Amino acid sequence: MNDIIVAIATPPGEGAIGIVRLSGEGCIELVNTMFAGPSKSGLAESKPRRALFGKFTAPDGELVDEVVLTTYRNPASYTGEDAVEISCHGSPYILSRVTQLCIDAGAKMAQPGEFSQRAFLNGKLDLSQAEAVADLIASQSAAAHRIALGQLRGGVSNEIKDLRTQLINFASLIELELDFGEEDVEFADRDDLRHLVEKIRTKIDALVTSFRLGNAIKMGVTTVIAGRPNAGKSTLLNALLNEERAIVSHIPGTTRDTIEETVNVGGVTFRLVDTAGIREATDTIEAIGVERAIERVATSHILVYVFDVVETDPATLTADLDKLHREGLELIVVGNKMDLNPYTMYEQYFGEDYGGKFSVPRGRFIPMIARDKSNLGYLQETLLATATGGVGGLDQGQVILSNARHYDVLNRADQALARVQGGMGAGVSQDFVAMDIRQALRELGEITGEITTDDLLGNIFSNFCIGK
Template identity: 45%
Template sequence: MINHDSIVALATPSGAGAIAIIRISGAEAISIGNSVFKSIKGKDLTKQKTHTLHLGHIVDDAKTLDEVLVSLFKGPNSYTGEDTIEISCHGSTYIQQQIIQLLLRKGCRMADAGEFTLRAFLNGKLDLSQAEAVADLISSDNEASHQIAMQQMRGGFSNEIAKLREELLNFASLIELELDFAEEDVEFADRSQFNDLLNRIEFVLKRLIDSFSVGNVIKNGIPVAIVGEPNVGKSTLLNALLNEERAIVSDIAGTTRDTIEDELVIGGIGFRFIDTAGIRETKDVVESIGIKKTFEKIEQAQLVIYLMDSLKFQVSSESFIVEIEKIKNKYPLKQILIVCNKIDQLNQTELQNIQTELEILNLKQIFLSAKNKEGVEDLKNQLLSFVNTGALRNNETIVTNTRHYDSLLKALDEIQKVKFGLESNLSSDLMALDIREALYQFGLITGQVTNDELLGNIFANFCIGK
């Protein structure tokens, strides 16, 4: 599957900027680059050392397109494992287009999405999980997702999987050997050691599988729905959290008729806040649609902030408690946080009374004034506490990729079948089938087992220049 033709693409974002980088990789990359590059010192790129920089001009016959800096990397000591050059030119879109078109005329081909990283994988510079981490690193938009992507790109996850696979492979070889001497009825694999290994593999797999719930929300952000009755300050709270006038605020009940979403990074974790229409009985058709969407957003959210007006709660506390109980019972798996707004209009005794009445719900409570931004930082800290960041702080391996998660689940299932077979004294040939399947699932993660369709699906999600 490895193509050795030379590919070219813009490695920096499209559009005008101070500089742009055009990347070429392939067997003829250096000679093609040399054919359009005129060094200010008359250098021949084909005769230069790897990892060197060269100043000069890109010329199209007698026409000079731009003054550039060329970075030279000779394979296998390059990102792709092939000869690679990167042309740093001025960031005019016209200059970018002219240089790329010139390189295409000289024999390059436009790179497919992710083809540079695909070549790095095929040439053994990265395993498949590391290659996927490159895409995650590019798309990371907060500290936590960046930290996880960096760990995986450096091989933290793949090393852990590779070690388990190697140990299992060693025992698999002994089991397979037993099949060759089936008539002699001999055992080459120590069953007690094999059982210890299976227990250890099962433990690690379960830990990695459990980490996906944390990794998934860190990678994609934690959806938080802000719900409650009309005119309790949901839009004001969203604006206070974001520190900008994102949502329209008025004293008219039902002002927010559609959901409004925005993101905020708290403690390195991304939260996606959804301001919803107020929940109430209404004959307004448009508002009714908004309320219907509110319940849809609660369904999608991982965390629900139930915001209420503390003054109204004093008057009709029972109706509020009934409404919260309804949401709690309808969405039993959702984390619900009660936020009491407008505390600036209450005294300490009134606040304590509200707190006492809410204890029956057995839910976390925060008291604040969204209008005065009082207690907003306490709310942020409480939101962060809902996220299990222990694994992140301890620099443990965290799974964020759905493909990896699926393979881990299947590998765990096969390991448990092997354990059952070992405990039931099943024949070696039956256990060998399950061991092979477990090894296959491990291989899918790191790319030791792969196919063109799988690679196509993975690298199709990359940007062109990577």
């Protein structure tokens, strides 16, 4: 924390502008030794957050580049320390030369995430917000961006802090009771504590439940297109991508291996996987393709099952779907080639006689002519609604959990609170109730960083990019 750190903050490669960032006490004075600006005093008396144009030179007088410098004085900076950003031309040589000159002058190369780690340690961000910075940089869709931005602005932190504050108030009363154990007094109303624990567990459950959606949006929603040979799977993939990505043929078994592409629908990234037709394979290569198709269905979020409305009877469709059923797998059924059998109805396949393992609401059955892209818009709306829980995407004020660490910690906190409930119901000693409350508080504190370890911080910030 006493070192001056430096790193290139812009992506590798050529560009119009590149930025070298420094942070730490003395960084402004360090850069001032190599900067010649409009003022004789250089950066020493410059006003913070004001851009200054000048020349960046080596100690021997070599001109490296004409640059624009922006200085920040603690605590009004991202890291909470004095900081400098050097904007120069985006040549890899210039950026590396400027960085090396700063290192030669006494700075050290920043480790991945070290700027954000200093922001956390200096109280500019809590741990949840710091993690959101990495998620924001990595966001690939509007939905992922919205979730990360909400977390950066304190969405998850505020929820957790509110839960923790309420629990601390009761924990302090329980601890006070322990101090007066011999006098058999009761400061914490047990009914109020039961209600509070139940309320907190309800909020935790809502956050934990949202993780499946948040993680899918963050990582991309894996969507497998499956079905029997010649059902129109590859045609549907091409329609969704709006390009001829997969080979389409009337010959059954054309697709032997998985084909994977991404498409953005309503701000959500879908990882589409076209698979081999599922049937009894006729050769070894096709058998491998069918096996891979089944494996991909087992790890997907959404299954789009395509069937030929002419060739497939209700019993066959039900049997095929039952083979692919998995708890938690979302299903959309596409009845393809409707031009050849336009009187196909939802009730024929999923009416009163349907006894399959999947629940198939009417809105999840999409009649289509994939070749002509008919009803493609409805399929896209259904994909978006299935992934986000409703057509139109995420609510603006919705708090969504997308971080696997938070998910794990909340589950542990919920287990501790469940023990609190069980202990009070069984009339166990208040010492054990207090111990479980302390454990729940510790778990909740790990999310925001109120309780943390060096190993935890190292693991989190090592996954950041250098320069952030």
